[in-house]
Amino acid sequence: MIAFAALLGIVMANINRFLGPTQPTPEKVTTYESGMEPIRMARDRFTVRFYLIAILFILFDVEIVFMYPWAVNFIGLGWFGFIEMLVFIGILLVGYYYVIRKGALKWE
Secondary structure (H helix, E strand, C coil), rough: CHHHHHHHHHHHHHHHHHHHHCCCCCCCCCCEEEEEEECCCCCCCCCCCHHHCCCHHHHHHHHHCCCCHHHCCCCHHHHHHHHHHHHHHHHHHHHHHHHHHHHCCCCC
């Protein structure tokens, strides 16, 4: 069964080479960016700031996801849950303030 699954995976990954059209033209092999001519190579490096902002976005986005279960069970948690969420939001705001003070969100 494992051999069959591996063989099927290999076949499915490579079937386009046998069945797909293979008539590349210069227009088909160019980079497509919203219909505009590319302004730089696709292999160019990004600055560290780009990755820093991406990591901060993911960090704050994941933290916001924790608010959804709290909102669903808001009445069942009572005042204790409300106070805990205020503490959680306070910690998030302190982190956000720190990020702003360090200038991590300034795109230069």
